[in-house]
Amino acid sequence: MTTTAPGPATGALSLYHLLDPEVLANPYPLFQRLRSEDPVHWDPFLHTWVVTRYGDVLEVLHTFSAERTHTPEKLAAVGLAEMRPIARLMVQQMLFMDPPQHTRLRKLASHAFTPGRVAVLRTHIREIVHRLLDEAERERRLDVVKDLAEPLPAIVTAEMLGVPVADWQQLKAWSADFAEMLGNFQHNPDRVQRMLRTVEGMTTYFHDAVQRQRAEPGEGLVTSLIAAEVDGDRLTDEEIVATCIVTMVGGQETTTNLIGNGVLALLRHRDELERLRHDLPLIPSQ
Numbered sequence: 001m002t003t004t005a006p007g008p009a010t011g012a013l014s015l016y017h018l019l020d021p022e023v024l025a026n027p028y029p030l031f032q033r034l035r036s037e038d039p040v041h042w043d044p045f046l047h048t049w050v051v052t053r054y055g056d057v058l059e060v061l062h063t064f065s066a067e068r069t070h071t072p073e074k075l076a077a078v079g080l081a082e083m084r085p086i087a088r089l090m091v092q093q094m095l096f097m098d099p100p101q102h103t104r105l106r107k108l109a110s111h112a113f114t115p116g117r118v119a120v121l122r123t124h125i126r127e128i129v130h131r132l133l134d135e136a137e138r139e140r141r142l143d144v145v146k147d148l149a150e151p152l153p154a155i156v157t158a159e160m161l162g163v164p165v166a167d168w169q170q171l172k173a174w175s176a177d178f179a180e181m182l183g184n185f186q187h188n189p190d191r192v193q194r195m196l197r198t199v200e201g202m203t204t205y206f207h208d209a210v211q212r213q214r215a216e217p218g219e220g221l222v223t224s225l226i227a228a229e230v231d232g233d234r235l236t237d238e239e240i241v242a243t244c245i246v247t248m249v250g251g252q253e254t255t256t257n258l259i260g261n262g263v264l265a266l267l268r269h270r271d272e273l274e275r276l277r278h279d280l281p282l283i284p285s286q
Contacts, residue, residue, distance in 0.1 A: 013038055016045045065098050085199050086181065092242035108235050109243055112224030121160060128155055145260045153255035157248050162220015163209050174202050175252040178245070202248075206241040221247060 017023045017030055034041055034052045041050040051057050090096055094105045132152060136142040154168035154175075163171075177198040180191070209222050217223045225240045235243070266273040276282055 013041060014043050014045050015050055016043070085196060085203075089199055089203060089242055089245065092238050093246045094243070095246060104233070105235070105239060105243070107230055108228045108233065108239075109225065111228040111230070112221050114224075117224070121156070124159060125152075125156055128152060128159075144263050145256065149256040149259035152259070153252045157251045160221055160251070161209075161244055161248065162213065162218050162222045163205075167205075170205075171248055172252060174198055175249045178202070178249045179253045202245050203241055206244045207237065209244070210237055210240055 013030075013034060015030075018027060023030055031052060034050065039051070039053045040056060041052070042048075043050050051060050094102050094109070097105060129148075129152060132148050133142075136147050142148070150172060151168065154172040155165055158165045158168045158171055177195060181195050181198070206222070210226065213220075213223045214226055217226070222240070222244060225235055225243060228235060266276065
């Protein structure tokens with residue numbers, strides 16, 4: 001059976017409406033409808049549950065299993081064998097694990113995020129921001145998203161992983177594809193081959209990085225994950241690659257949107273913008 005996408009004029013509740021430019025520009029009425037009319041909502045187009053109230057979200061996180069990703073075997077059984085590379089990657093990521101597997105992976109990965117490393121990154125992030133803004137000042141123009149919100153997290157992610165900063169545009173493109181894969185790509189079957197190429201490209205890239213840094217350790221997450229050990233337990237290469245990919249994706253899309261939406265909110269609320277300009281110590285508390 002083919003599911004027909006609900007059009008904006010139908011009034012049907014669905015996160016599918018976020019693909020509509022008008023709704024995307026102001027999604028808050030849609031979110032309010034979901035919270036008030038159907039806070040635990042089965043979305044027939046997305047084939048998933050949508051939970052929108054804070055208390056219910058906590059309940060889901062604390063009570064329900066994270067193991068919701070189809071395994072390669074399950075995809076093959078339902079005639080989707082070509083998508084097995086996607087499943088093989090995702091079942092290795094802690095996002096889709098329950099304890100004790102999640103606990104083990106998180107404990108090992110946490111050894112890569114030492115306080116010292118985080119402090120160095122914090123200082124370096126400021127340097128990158130200043131450089132990007134200096135470039136914009138020289139050009140006498142600034143596209144907040146293109147010139148700051150997109151390159152900043154991509155460059156920082158490359159630095160954090162310990163891969164060449166020159167690769168930031170490729171990392172950004174892969175992250176955008178992977179974010180789509182986690183969202184609504186099942187409704188764009190013509191994109192499957194692109195998704196498969198993205199997964200192959202990402203996994204090959206990080207496998208190569210693991211091999212290089214195992215031979216010549218460097219600074220960054222890849223080397224730290226290789227060296228991480230708890231009671232003799234170490235991460236496999238597949239787990240390192242999966243952790244690098246989820247870090248790469250998680251550190252970019254959300255940060256880009258945060259910067260863009262944050263600046264937009266300040267421009268729409270000029271009184272708060274002026275308050276911030278006259279009281280810069282407010283910034284760390286925002």
